[in-house]
Amino acid sequence: MEMRRWLLRPLALLTTTTALLLNTSTSTSSSISTAHDLPTLLSFKSLITKDPLGALSSWTINSSSNGSTHGFCSWTGVKCSRTHPGHVMALRLQGIGLSGTISPFLGNLSRLRVLDLSNNKLEGQIPPSLGNCFALRRLNLSVNSLSGAIPPAMGNLSKLVVLAIGSNNISGTIPPSFADLATVTVFSIASNYVHGQIPPWLGNLTALKDLNVEDNMMSGHVPPALSKLTNLRFLFLGTNNLQGKNELQATESRDWDFLTSLANCSSLSTVDLQLNNLSGILPNSISNLSQKLETLQVGGNQIAGHIPTGIGRYYKLTVLEFADNLFTGTIPSDIGKLSNLRNLFLFQNRYHGEIPLSLGNMSQLNKLILSNNNLEGSIPATFGNLTELISLDLSSNLLSGQIPEEVMSISSLALFLNLSNNLLDGPITPHVGQLVNLAIMDLSSNKLSSAIPNTLGSCIELQFLYLQGNLLHGQIPKEFMALRGLEELDLSNNNLSGPVPEFLESFQLLKNLNLSFNQLSGPVPDTGIFSNASIVSLTSNGMLCGGPVFYHFPACPYLAPDKLARHKLIHILVFTVVGAFILLGVCIATCCYINKSRGDARQGQENIPEMFQRISYTELHSATDSFSVENLIGRGSFGSVYKGTFGSGANLITAAVKVLDVQRQGATRSFMSECNALKRIRHRKLVKVITVCDSLDHSGSQFKALVLEFIPNGSLDKWLHPSTEGEFQTPSLMQRLNIALDVAEALEYLHHHIDPPIVHCDVKPSNILLDDNMVAHLGDFGLAKIIRAEESSQSLTGQSSSVGIKGTIGYLAPEYGMGTEISVEGDVYSYGVLLLEMLTGRRPTDPFFNESTNLPNYIEMACPGNLLETMDVNIRCNQEPKATLELFAAPVSKLGLACCRGPARQRIRMSDVVRELGAIKRLIMASQNFASWSTAQ
Template sequence: MHLIFPNLQAFLVGENHISGTFPLSISNLTELQWFDIAGNSFNGSIPSNLGSLSILQRFYIGFNNFGSGGAHDLNFLSSLTNCTKLQELNLDGNKFGGVLPDHIGNLSTYLSLLSMAENQIYGVIPESIGQLVNLTAFIMVENFLDGTIPNSIGKLKNLGRLVLQQNNLSGNIPTIIGNLTKLFELYLHTNNFEGSIPLTLKYCTQLQTFAVSTNKLSGDIPDQVFGNLENLIFLDLSNNSLTGPLPSVFGNLKHLSIFYLYANKLSGEIPKELGACFTLTELVLERNFFIGSIPSSLGSLRSLEILDISNNNFSSTIPFELENLTLLNTLDLSFNNLYGEVPIGGVFSNISAITLTGNKNLCGGITQLKLPICFKVPSKKHKRSLKKKLIFASVIGGVLISFTAFIIVHFLTRKSKRLQTSPSLQNRFLRVTYGELHEATNGFSSSNLVGAGSFGSVYKGSLLHFERPIVVKVLNLETRGAAKSFMAECKALGKMKHRNLLKILTCCSSVDYDGEDFKAIVFEFMPNGSLEKLLHDIEGSDNHNLNFTQRIDIALDVAHALNYLHNDTEQVVVHCDVKPSNVLLDDDLVAHLGDFGLARLIHGATGHSNKDQISSSTIKGTIGYLPPKYGAGGPVSSQGDIYSYGILLLEMLTGKRPTNNMFNENLSLHKFCKMKIPEEILEIVDSHLLMPFVEDQTGIVQNKIRKCLVMFAGIGVACSEEFPSHRMLIKDVIVKLNEIKSKLTC
């Protein structure tokens, strides 16, 4: 690319399909103020002749393939120090390696944005960063930075966004952070920070987002800090070692929407003042050491959608005020010491929305819970007649006790070869016991093992009262995120019904014969296994059976499933892990999309509300199918599923996985297919696609097949474009696939 317009002030070609190396002739554009080539396919290195651009203000080269991961990739920054008017510098989503040089502090004093997310930059943050006094955003997500946050960061008094998650930073969160009084976003999660939350954080009164999960923080939560941060909307302190009580000052956070405190060592009672946080939508306090009563004031949280206080030491009745939470769709009270009557209104009327396992003394509730009937205290006028009845009851009771003792002894002597079984599973979500699943899978034996997923193992089996074979997905609860995966999958599939979704029969949350926690999901068995096995001939599968027409049908089935999830449910469901191993095939090769362990629910028809966006920085999908921008912590969206679906189509077309050895940093499955269509399409397709047509070698038939293959490849490429706005809509995908199917059959 040769730039020959010396008076050019703006060069904006972002988000196109331009490739090649960086244009060296840029140094001739001495009047250039704005340079944007982000979102293309440029590669190579950045030249060090940029100093002549003395009035350059914005320099955007993000989401290309610049750099090599080498130590000298960032040498060009020294020439940018001569660009004394530079205001914004964005290098996100490239392959820049090396350390941040000390002379980064010599960049323009006007610099407000410095963003280098999703690169391979390592080493420490230099002290010279403090010289960039007008910086409002410093973003280094997903690199390999180590060492501590330098104290000089406290000089950046205009800083509003400090985004350093997913690095290897360590040491204490510096107390100098309190100098950043304009800070509104502070992302430090997934590092190795230790020590306590600094008291000086209380001076950051504009803070709206504070995320420090998955570090090594300890000590009490300082009430004098969070009592001041009244603008907080998102607060994530989870996966640390914080101790002590939950301060009552959290009740002052009137704008707080999401509050995660799970997996710490917190204790004491939940303060009743928390009921004043009327905007809370998610409150997750699981896996701590909280005691006492569940405060009835939580019934005032009318916006609450998720409440999880499981795996604590609460010992009280369940407050009936929780029935008033009309938006609550997930309530987990499991593994506490709760007792007494279970309410039946509101969320308690939905068996799939509540989890009460591990509380031994509960009674009442809806009939599906199968809890004992609660004993009612009689009124005074009934006491006299009750006395007579008690005499009779004591006689009958003695007989019953003797009989019960006989039954118990007889039952125990039989060990538990056949535990009590659930009624027929014709009606969804009736209870099934651990004992039934143990028996159904021959004790979860290796001979019944049919595969392993992200969070557990999958066994084939058969239940006594269910005529068809089943598969049981047993969660490995030692795997990080497994319990959340269980909740996500049960929640995602619980209310959904579509012919192309894997049908969930029931969820089981119980304890095994050793008293350990046990969670499993029971599905219908799919006789033809996964699409991955058929495509790649795993364990002797015969992929000769999957011709082009059948693959189009499977692609349509998955597209219909995604269309249902994205457009036809009350809440948009983002699957987050669309890939061949999660596409299961029944007797008739009808495809069913399964494994919703990573699924996320997004409110509204579009899922674009800021309040409802979910950061993808915690989403761990599958390499090769994961959208390229999820790693930057952007919001999860249905377009991420479209990207994964596009890769799945290209894998069906070529028979090659996106992780094949032939693909590297310069060549992906997407690029491989894109550069071969239309002329060289027959060179890349899986030979099995052509098998039904080889008998007729006429030019007409061959030309028709070729056109259909090009159309199919075009859909896969269009769906897997890097930028979400460039990807096809799933409804358009269905139209195009049906068009291909019609051309083949006519």
């Protein structure tokens, strides 16, 4: 009590002194002395330690009077009552940077209706005396640094309509006295440290329209009484320790009772349980929901069991999504009764058996994704009835037989057709020419034989064509000349012969052409795309000659026409004989594989299909010198990377071998995720996958590895933050700009130029590798996720490599910590942090930053006047002109902040980032050229 008197004594003295000053004033002294709200305002000002905008400069007695009885009513932020002169009705001082504490004498403002001190830097506790402001309607103290508990006396504010005290450091529990706030419509205590349970009496505050308690330390269950809030429009309970809400969990059968209770919701149209921690067996009660159900989504969990056979009763269903779970059994045939279904996503599970013929009855189907299962048998010819289908993905299964011509005749297919990584055989039907609207076709890693049909040249909308890893022979059709929209063409690992088509020289959009591991012969073109080593791959075609020197092919010999004809005839005979032996061997191996794969599938193994196995453990063991320490390049989250040397003599190849620690939790899923991502991507700024190994080591233990393109200059992290002085020379300004542009182009490709898009999920300097020319290559797709971009805000339609938060602290998008699903915007945020790290030379986890700030905030506070001081000292020491530094710092920081905006939907797109960086680069180069010209003059 003595301490309290001691603390309040200066304020009492201030009030007394103010009264004495007023009583001795020569101007309207008697009138002003009755204005008892004036001393309260002066006491408030006395506790403000910083006023950066000078908002309270008008709060002086002399300047306010001017002959008026109540001059303080014209002070900044002060509004007085008309019916009660001399009494403050509203005090609004929001967003002006005030520091200090809140005066307890504000409780004397008996007529105060509005108090808004939000968005300042006020500290200390909320004064309990505010509970005496019985006329208060709106109280907003949010976004400050207030601490302590919520005063129970505030429960006396019976007329309160808005209570907003979020984004502070407030602790304690919600006072029971708040149960009397019957008129409150907005109740926000978000982003504090409030703990305890959500009080059931909140359900009695039936006037509530906005209830926000997210980002606190609340525990327990969500009280059922909240269902009485019939006027509620917004309810935010996320980022707490609540049970059964933030991340729904189910391990035992009783945990699924919530689903059973939904059977009483007769008008239920949407059930979305994606990306939670649901596990165990899906109960049959899911077949008892409302027949008005239109959307059913349970993807991204660990749910096991079968799809209930009663699923066919939901005749209004348009979206059915059970993807990325542990479902087993067969796909029930009654699923074909869902005649209104638009999207069916069952990928990344353990379904086996044949694809039901009844799926062909769903005539409204737009997207059918059944990839990454153990489905067997042939592709149903009934799929030809799906005349509305725009996307079909049956990849990574055990499907066999020929591709039905009915499937190759679905002219509505426009986004993608993916049948890769199966056991499909036979020729590609000429009916493929009917897919005139298709953008992406992937038939890779099968056993397709015969020649590539000429009719494929009719698919003029193709942008990506993948036929690698088959048994195709014959020449590349000249009809491919019409496919000028191609961006990627991969025909590698086949038995193709004949010349490299010269017409490919003029394919201006082509970014990746892979014709390696074939039997091509003759001269290599030396102009157009063939003059760019990063675009074209022609390795292991033993009879090619000529071309640019970097291909290292021998010069083409001159042959007379008659000798040339005999030469070709000999080649044909040799190829025929050799091809026959190869075909025989492949057929034998295929038969053995089919028997083994089906046996493995029945045993429920989760290994990737055998057709991925292109290299043995023994070969990798030899190439890395028994995985010696001398060849160890680095260690990652799921294993180690070694330098490997393959071949001998002129065919010597250096590669990076990423060996997974299969004992580490999540490593196998990371391997699958990286395989699924890398097999689809072809871009010169992405680390290329050469082959994979899924085998056993010499001790009989499971062994998984990826063989990747070797990038000699190491990671960007080592260049930006060398561990020892002189180890690496930090990149120059232009090198950093070029690296930033390289990574942006890689992400633009992943987000906007393949379908489905891929989210990298771990963009950071250690995952960016630099080649001899300091060109950046984005790698490590162990966390990558494949999504449908246009539906990412509503449904999971891709594959997740892990459950929970993906990424690295510091680069992780803030919304991921609140349970938001993976999105391309998350990559954009990580890229923005990377960009600012390259600008400042500071890691986002630098001890320089504390709990109150981070790298984006640091740059934002420095804008615009102090940006040069934030730049990496290594850039400033490179003798760059100040004008060049400014041309770099200002737009790059602005771009980085545009990537790091809080609301994900407000972040810039990667395609726009590429365009902006290109403009920045051109501007800097122009200034440098001008400076050079001026010096020369």
